Amino acid sequence: MKIILLGAPGAGKGTQATFLRTKFNIPQISTGDMLRSAVTNKTELGVSAKDFMDRGLLVPDDLIINLVKLRINEDDCKNGFLLDGFPRSIPQAQAMKDIGINIDYVIEIQVPDEDIIERLSGRRIHLESGRIYHIKYNPPKEEGKDDITGEPLIIRDDDIKETILKRLETYHHQTEPLVSFYSSWSNENIENSPIFISVEGTKSPNKVNNELNEKLSK
Numbered sequence: 001m002k003i004i005l006l007g008a009p010g011a012g013k014g015t016q017a018t019f020l021r022t023k024f025n026i027p028q029i030s031t032g033d034m035l036r037s038a039v040t041n042k043t044e045l046g047v048s049a050k051d052f053m054d055r056g057l058l059v060p061d062d063l064i065i066n067l068v069k070l071r072i073n074e075d076d077c078k079n080g081f082l083l084d085g086f087p088r089s090i091p092q093a094q095a096m097k098d099i100g101i102n103i104d105y106v107i108e109i110q111v112p113d114e115d116i117i118e119r120l121s122g123r124r125i126h127l128e129s130g131r132i133y134h135i136k137y138n139p140p141k142e143e144g145k146d147d148i149t150g151e152p153l154i155i156r157d158d159d160i161k162e163t164i165l166k167r168l169e170t171y172h173h174q175t176e177p178l179v180s181f182y183s184s185w186s187n188e189n190i191e192n193s194p195i196f197i198s199v200e201g202t203k204s205p206n207k208v209n210n211e212l213n214e215k216l217s218k
Helices: 013-024 031-040 044-054 061-071 090-098 113-121 161-175 177-188 205-216
Strands: 002-006 028-030 081-084 105-110 123-125 132-134 195-200
Touching (some): 013 081, 013 105, 028 031, 044 061, 105 177, 113 123, 161 177
Parallel strands (some): 002 105
């Protein structure tokens, strides 16, 4: 099973990715992990990528596409793969299509911006242990303090409202158009067109999981 998972930051992609990996026995492929591995191993593509990164430039799409193409041909992808954070834009998606990287399912997790802001801005972290709280859904026994140690909880930079708004703006501008790209391609119902699935992500993770499982079983 070859899957692309779409959704705004905080939509719950990580939780559902774990379910999908287990259900289909497929690896979750992150472009960030691929880049780090290629740079560390000093592969030809890694050396090229490092040159751009060292100059503070974005790694070009064609280089990323070639990394993806190599990665999905490795042995652990024999049952398929789950692409995490890629493609991020229409040109990347079109490039994948043009070179014949076929996808079985494109799954969108829909969550309104106001729900995402509430989810992320309410998170509190105990830095040393990694324990995560939420001021509404999983509050600590004493406000602002870890249940076990009593030490202060922090708000990560990514969970500050201004940062969340910027991340959402980037998503809507750059990545959300992929929803139309893949849903239109799916509706063409031609050879190698993916099946597009959209699920409501405001429900509990288990309910989202069940809905996703039902749609994937059809």
